[in-house]
Amino acid sequence: MNVKLLWNLAATDSSNDSLFIILLVVAVLVGAGAVLWSKKRGKRPTDLREDAEKALDEEESEAPSPAAKEPTPPVVATKQQPDVLPLAEGKSIREGLEKTRSQGFVGRLRGLFLKELEEDLEERIEEVLLTSDIGIRTAQKLMTTLKETLGKKDLTDRDLVWAQLRTHVAKLVLAGRNxxxxxxxxxxxxxxxxxxxxxxxxxxxxxxxxxxxxxxxxxxxxxxxxxxxxxxxxxxxxxxxxxxxxxxxxxxxxxxxxxxxxxxxxxxxxxxxxxxxxxxxxxxxxxxxxxxxxxxxxxxxxxxxxxxxxxxxxxxxxxxxxxxxxxxxxxxxxxxxxxxxxxxxxxxxxxxxxxxxxxxxxxxxxxxxxxxxxxxxxxxxxxxxxxxxxxxxx
Ligand SMILES: Nc1nc2c(ncn2[C@@H]2O[C@H](COP(=O)(O)OP(=O)(O)O)[C@@H](O)[C@H]2O)c(=O)[nH]1
Ligand SMILES: [Mg+2]
The missing domain is CATH 3.40.50.300 (P-loop containing nucleotide triphosphate hydrolases)
Structure with missing residues (x-):
């Protein structure tokens, strides 16, 4: 539509209706022009920025990264790790074995000797050893050796029994050692x-x-x-x-x-x-x-x-x-x-x-x-x- 024609129409017709129509037509024309211009120039600036960022991302992901050039070696190089653990002294073996010492077979044996000496001490020692985690066969072996090295009377002597037990256990745990x-x-x-x-x-x-x-x-x-x-x-x-x-x-x-x-x-x-x-x-x-x-x-x-x-x-x-x-x-x-x-x-x-x-x-x-x-x-x-x-x- 011709702009001059529109102007003449406005000039010749002074009614509000024609003025409204003219303004509407102008608004539509301006809008359509803007859309066409924007299509011709490309996308909106915000779209463009988003696209640019996307492209950059794609470019980055396609570019061979140093890691992608070579397959990651299976061995993890740990040389740069600074937090090497020092070997602290730690707890004593005795502390580590405290439960066995106080509640296990050693504790139970010790308990026997702390009480009034009983008539059936020999059987009580045997019972403790046999029901302990030493295992039946090893416990039997220990008991036999105790009886062989100590007479019936000495089996009531706390210090002697203790010393003998210690000696025999020490021999057993040496097993297999060169x-x-x-x-x-x-x-x-x-x-x-x-x-x-x-x-x-x-x-x-x-x-x-x-x-x-x-x-x-x-x-x-x-x-x-x-x-x-x-x-x-x-x-x-x-x-x-x-x-x-x-x-x-x-x-x-x-x-x-x-x-x-x-x-x-x-x-x-x-x-x-x-x-x-x-x-x-x-x-x-x-x-x-x-x-x-x-x-x-x-x-x-x-x-x-x-x-x-x-x-x-x-x-x-x-x-x-x-x-x-x-x-x-x-x-x-x-x-x-x-x-x-x-x-x-x-x-x-x-x-x-x-x-x-x-x-x-x-x-x-x-x-x-x-x-x-x-x-x-x-x-x-x-x-x-x-x-x-x-x-x-x-
Ligand atoms: N208290 C204590 N816990 C331990 C000892 N040795 C291992 N553990 C624990 O036992 C659990 C199992 O150990 P793990 O090495 O995973 O056993 P794996 O399945 O044989 O490899 C872990 O929670 C360890 O911390 C130990 O001497 N004392
Ligand atoms: Mg494991």
């Missing part, structure tokens, strides 16, 4: 340790604590998370690796645990670490196929590094008492166990199980766990153990 153990021997490098045991016994915690211990001794360590059943298990080990400032290898989700162990050991060989520890899943000893899988892991470890594992460490939870002995028998039968770690002695009065395990298995107990802190995993020294239990009879 007299040369005290001598520093040359280990192959890397020294590969397979850590096995039932779920929840404390394998991962033990691996973490050992890593911190080895690191404090100046050794380089690689931890391998071959427990692929739960993602949380690998994460738990990774946290320990970071805290101890050691290398770590985990597999892909649902990767075969044996192949994770293989890759981890190869990685450890490449990094030339001193010690490689393979943490495994809690193979329920009652499930045959799971034990078969554990055997496969052990075999594959040997393929990755001939002669490995140089040590198969069985972790047992001492709070399970006699069950721990049963587990030891089964694991030893299936994969062969070189040394035992008995955890959670701080939380139980069943510390007598250490004596039963040593006697029944004739495998050295190498470490004991007396708490959750890093320093609470202690090398097992038979003398200290016996001292902590029987020392200062009062």
């Amino acid at each position: 007299p040369d153990d005290a001598v520093e021997t040359e280990h192959p490098t890397p020294f590969v340790i397979a850590v096995v045991g039932v779920n929840g016994t404390g394998k991962t915690t033990t691996v973490g604590k050992l890593a911190a211990r080895y690191k404090a001794e100046g050794k380089s360590v690689m931890l391998v998370a071959a427990d692929t059943f739960r993602a949380a298990a690998s994460e738990q080990l990774e946290i320990w690796a970071k805290r101890a400032d050691v290398s770590f290898h985990r597999g892909e989700v649902e990767q075969d645990p044996a192949s994770v162990a293989f890759d981890g050991i190869k990685k450890g060989l490449e990094e030339r670490v001193d010690i490689i520890m393979v943490d495994t899943a809690g193979r329920l000893h009652t499930k045959k196929n799971l034990l078969e899988e554990l055997k496969k892991i052990v075999k594959v470890i040997g393929k990755a590094c001939p002669g490995a594992p140089h040590e198969t460490l069985l972790v047992l939870d001492s709070t399970t008492g006699q069950n721990a002995i049963q587990q030891a028998e089964i694991f030893h039968g299936e994969v062969g166990v070189d040394a035992i770690v008995l955890t959670k002695l701080d939380g139980t009065a069943k510390g007598g199980v250490v004596i039963g395990i040593c006697d029944m298995m004739q495998i050295p107990v190498k470490y004991i766990g007396i708490g959750e802190a890093v320093e609470d995993l202690r090398p097992f020294h038979p003398d200290d153990f016996v001292d902590a239990l029987f020392g200062n009879a009062d």
